[in-house]
Amino acid sequence: MERPEAGGINSNECENVSRKKKMSEEFEANTMDSLIDMPFATVDIQDDCGITDEPQINLKRSQENEWVKSDQVKKRKKKRKDYQPNYFLSIPITNKEIIKGIKILQNAIIQQDERLAKAMVSDGSFHITLLVMQLLNEDEVNIGIDALLELKPFIEELLQGKHLTLPFQGIGTFGNQVGFVKLAEGDHVNSLLEIAETANRTFQEKGILVGESRSFKPHLTFMKLSKSLWLRKNGVKKIDPDLYEKFISHRFGEEILYRIDLCSMLKKKQSNGYYHCESSIVIGEKNGGEPDDAELVRLSKRLVENAVLKAVQQYLEETQNKNKPGEGSSVKTEAADQNGNDNENNRK
Numbered sequence: 001m002e003r004p005e006a007g008g009i010n011s012n013e014c015e016n017v018s019r020k021k022k023m024s025e026e027f028e029a030n031t032m033d034s035l036i037d038m039p040f041a042t043v044d045i046q047d048d049c050g051i052t053d054e055p056q057i058n059l060k061r062s063q064e065n066e067w068v069k070s071d072q073v074k075k076r077k078k079k080r081k082d083y084q085p086n087y088f089l090s091i092p093i094t095n096k097e098i099i100k101g102i103k104i105l106q107n108a109i110i111q112q113d114e115r116l117a118k119a120m121v122s123d124g125s126f127h128i129t130l131l132v133m134q135l136l137n138e139d140e141v142n143i144g145i146d147a148l149l150e151l152k153p154f155i156e157e158l159l160q161g162k163h164l165t166l167p168f169q170g171i172g173t174f175g176n177q178v179g180f181v182k183l184a185e186g187d188h189v190n191s192l193l194e195i196a197e198t199a200n201r202t203f204q205e206k207g208i209l210v211g212e213s214r215s216f217k218p219h220l221t222f223m224k225l226s227k228s229l230w231l232r233k234n235g236v237k238k239i240d241p242d243l244y245e246k247f248i249s250h251r252f253g254e255e256i257l258y259r260i261d262l263c264s265m266l267k268k269k270q271s272n273g274y275y276h277c278e279s280s281i282v283i284g285e286k287n288g289g290e291p292d293d294a295e296l297v298r299l300s301k302r303l304v305e306n307a308v309l310k311a312v313q314q315y316l317e318e319t320q321n322k323n324k325p326g327e328g329s330s331v332k333t334e335a336a337d338q339n340g341n342d343n344e345n346n347r348k
Contacts, residue, residue, distance in 0.1 A: 083209050085132035087144060089199055090261045091166075092274065093126035093220060097253035098168060102126065102181060102222050105171075105250075109223070109243045115236055116243075118228035121221055124273020128166070128183075128192075128218050130260065131199045133210040140208065145279040147206045148262050152281040154198050155260075163284060164191055164257040168220060171247050176238035177226065180219035181252055192218055192257075257283055 093099065103123055110117045135141045169184040183189060196216045203210050225231050225239065260281050267276035 083134055085134050085211060086265050087135045087141070087278075088132045088263055088265060089130035089148070090263045090275065091128040091130060091255075091257060092259060092261060093128070093255055094258070095253050095255045098181075098220075098255060099123050099126060101250070101252040102220075105181075105244065105247050106222060108246065112243050113236075113240075115231060115234060116223065116239075118231055119223045119225050119236075121223060121227075122273040125269070125275065126220060126222070127263075127275075128220060130192075130196050130216075131203065131210055133203055133208050135208065141278055143206050144203065144208060144262055147203045147208065148260070148279055148281055151199055151202050151260070152283070154202070155195055155281075155283055158191065158194060158198070159284065161284065164188060164195075166192070166218075166255045166257060168252040168255070170249055171244045172219065173239055173241075176241075177224065178221055179223040179239050179244065180221045183218045183220070189218070259283065 106120045110120070133144065135144050166188055167184040167186070168181045170182040171179065172182045173179050183192075193216060196218075200210055200212065223239070225236060260283065261275075262278045262280070263275035264278065265275070269275055270277070
């Protein structure tokens with residue numbers, strides 16, 4: 001058997017390296033296929049689902065600690081390989097002007113290609129994704145809720161009592177597979193990026209596996225081909241830019257950041273089409289304190305419940321008063337005495 005020269009690599013090592021590279025590429029491709037149907041779109045899967053590196057260990061530590069570090073890195077790599085986001089932080093789109101504009105856009109595309117109706121996102125699901133994460137059980141969901149609640153004062157301190165207005169203008173795509181309405185350029189983008197970074201840091205400090213904020217690209221998805229396998233089978237493999245050409249610079253409206261939700265990607269959606277929501281935080285006031293549709297529903301329910309409760313309490317009080325001993329009989333006795341006196345007077 002020939003020995004490789006000093007510094008050389010034998011053929012077996014080359015094959016192993018090649019095989020590992022091929023397996024890595026296959027895994028990345030499969031992961032991309034599974035993630036593209038989530039409520040966010042990825043440009044670089046390694047960025048979007050990346051986990052921060054292990055903190056460096058002082059070189060002067062013992063060899064035993066170095067072995068521990070090596071074992072931790074291996075476990076972290078395994079976690080990263082198994083990482084599959086199933087929850088996300090959502091900024092819901094509630095501005096009716098924006099929703100109406102997107103529905104007009106969707107209908108215009110469908111009129112040109114009816115097959116693409118299967119790719120459209122329902123208006124109840126419109127949102128901006130701030131952060132994606134993996135929560136594997138109820139305990140981790142509760143930790144996620146705690147992290148969301150801790151996020152509120154940081155955001156309010158960042159905004160300093162001001163509204164964060166998010167204007168939407170124009171159309172973009174991710175690889176001609178996902179169509180979205182763009183967030184217009186401006187200072188608001190930096191504020192939103194800072195909020196996303198703060199959320200990333202807050203959730204990571206709780207031990208939650210999250211996607212990295214450096215890949216965060218705020219967008220409002222209105223269609224994605226991955227919603228229907230039927231499309232690919234029938235030759236629809238990309239979104240033709242000509243379909244949305246008339247909307248390329250269209251102004252859709254402005255959304256004020258008012259609420260951030262912790263939502264599930266996998267649980268059954270609500271009746272209005274929005275994702276299952278585990279918890280929410282409210283940021284400042286919306287339109288000078290004007291309640292949104294969800295708040296109006298809650299207020300209406302509360303008013304009805306209070307009215308019913310009051311009616312029940314009143315009924316119970318009246319029933320108790322009627323059944324109290326002595327009160328009812330005394331009234332009857334007085335009435336009888338009065339009748340008796342009247343009869344006697346009549347005889348006189």
